[in-house]
Amino acid sequence: xxxxxxxxxxxxxxxxxxxxxxxxxxxxxxxxxxxxxxxxxxxxxxxxxxxxxxxxxxxxxxxxxxxxxxxxxxxxxxxxxxxxxxxxxxxxxxxxxxxxxxxxxxxxxxxxxxxxxxxxxxxxxxxxxxxxxxxxxxxxxxxxxxxxxxxxxxxxxxxxxxxxxxxxxxxxxxxxxxxxxxxxxxxxxxxxxxxxxxxxxxxxxxxxxxxxxxxxxxxxxxxxxxxxxxxxxxxxxxxxxxxxxxxxxxxxxxxxxxxxxxxxxxxxxxxxxxxxxxxxxxxxxxxxxxxxxxxxxxxxxxxxxxxxxxxxxxxxxxxxxxxxxxxxxxxxxxxxxxxxxxxxxxxxxxxxxxxxxxxxxxxxxxxxxxxxxxxxxxxxxxxxxxxxxxxxxxxxxxxxxxxxxxxxxxxxx
Numbered sequence: 001x002x003x004x005x006x007x008x009x010x011x012x013x014x015x016x017x018x019x020x021x022x023x024x025x026x027x028x029x030x031x032x033x034x035x036x037x038x039x040x041x042x043x044x045x046x047x048x049x050x051x052x053x054x055x056x057x058x059x060x061x062x063x064x065x066x067x068x069x070x071x072x073x074x075x076x077x078x079x080x081x082x083x084x085x086x087x088x089x090x091x092x093x094x095x096x097x098x099x100x101x102x103x104x105x106x107x108x109x110x111x112x113x114x115x116x117x118x119x120x121x122x123x124x125x126x127x128x129x130x131x132x133x134x135x136x137x138x139x140x141x142x143x144x145x146x147x148x149x150x151x152x153x154x155x156x157x158x159x160x161x162x163x164x165x166x167x168x169x170x171x172x173x174x175x176x177x178x179x180x181x182x183x184x185x186x187x188x189x190x191x192x193x194x195x196x197x198x199x200x201x202x203x204x205x206x207x208x209x210x211x212x213x214x215x216x217x218x219x220x221x222x223x224x225x226x227x228x229x230x231x232x233x234x235x236x237x238x239x240x241x242x243x244x245x246x247x248x249x250x251x252x253x254x255x256x257x258x259x260x261x262x263x264x265x266x267x268x269x270x271x272x273x274x275x276x277x278x279x280x281x282x283x284x285x286x287x288x289x290x291x292x293x294x295x296x297x298x299x300x301x302x303x304x305x306x307x308x309x310x311x312x313x314x315x316x317x318x319x320x321x322x323x324x325x326x327x328x329x330x331x332x333x334x335x336x337x338x339x340x341x342x343x344x345x346x347x348x349x350x351x352x353x354x355x356x357x358x359x360x361x362x363x364x365x366x367x368x369x370x371x372x373x374x375x376x377x378x379x380x381x382x383x384x385x386x387x388x389x390x391x392x393x394x395x396x397x398x399x400x401x402x403x404x405x406x407x408x409x410x411x412x413x
Contacts, residue, residue: 007203011139018197023156025190027163042111050374057367059122061360068130068357072210077135084128089191091121096184103177130353150286157279168268232346238399243366245393255382256321277329285334293405294342301331302397309390345406
């Protein structure tokens with residue numbers, strides 16, 4: 001049975017609203033600006049700041065190959081996505097209370113709890129991710145996914161722009177720790193609203209039940225798939241290099257604040273810039289992905305990261321960092337989800353969750369580079385890390401340039 005066109009259109013709207021609300025919450029929990037700032041506020045040094053991307057990406061990506069292996073046990077993805085989704089979101093609420101109750105009196109305890117709670121949040125997100133993307137793929141048209149992701153990015157940026165103004169007001173007028181506590185509470189409210197909309201997506205067709213590969217045999221199965229698919233193998237190499245190229249993103253805000261002795265208000269200003277760029281470029285990159293393929297979008301994102309690292313390296317005035325965050329906002333709106341779509345196009349319907357899981361588990365260790373970045377900054381300063389990040393972005397761009405686009409699946413309707 002094929003899902004009706006009207007139901008697919010309805011699901012498109014719900015996925016758009018859900019994703020826009022969820023992504024809009026990142027204005028309050030921005031990994032490139034807000035989290036490094038709160039870690040520094042709680043007394044964390046450069047290595048602690050470098051650990052933020054490890055939480056964001058390593059704990060998110062590493063469980064995915066195992067989660068993807070188990071996805072085929074059930075013909076439906078929706079129940080797992082709904083249950084893990086609410087558990088993940090509640091942890092942001094808990095984080096708000098931790099900051100309020102412990103942030104001022106016992107900041108060291110608050111810092112430890114911050115890493116533990118947000119680490120759990122990312123693990124749950126990673127476990128859910130392969131099934132969520134397969135659920136999205138099963139309830140939308142393949143040739144609309146680029147447009148959907150681009151519109152999610154742009155619409156969320158419109159809401160995120162308003163949220164960034166609220167963030168600036170919170171950080172300017174509320175005393176610590178209420179400023180960051182209210183910030184995380186606002187993020188939770190947006191994420192709760194997104195979960196309520198996600199529950200409205202329906203019409204998922206059952207998938208073929210695939211027995212999980214035993215854990216001891218899973219590694220062999222992964223190697224078999226990667227060896228057989230040359231395009232996917234080279235894509236993994238290029239993506240790994242590009243991830244190391246993202247190493248400077250967690251340090252741009254802290255570098256600007258320290259280099260030019262800026263107040264915390266600039267955290268809000270940089271977030272506004274980030275979101276405006278996401279608004280302007282999200283839909284454009286989504287349209288390019290649908291028309292020219294996801295490889296083109298990935299190339300644009302790699303070039304943007306290379307340029308951001310170069311500007312951060314050479315910046316002589318705080319105004320230069322607005323250009324940095326504009327470029328980072330452009331690529332962060334699309335770079336990760338475009339990788340998902342490229343991997344999905346390399347796979348068949350039955351191997352799609354495993355391909356996504358393989359990609360993300362492969363990329364997880366590369367995000368440890370941010371920890372190395374914090375250590376290198378302590379030794380030699382921000383300039384070295386920005387230079388290394390730019391070199392890896394360039395290497396990823398050159399390898400990706402030589403990869404051919406995978407054939408996209410035919411319209412099932």
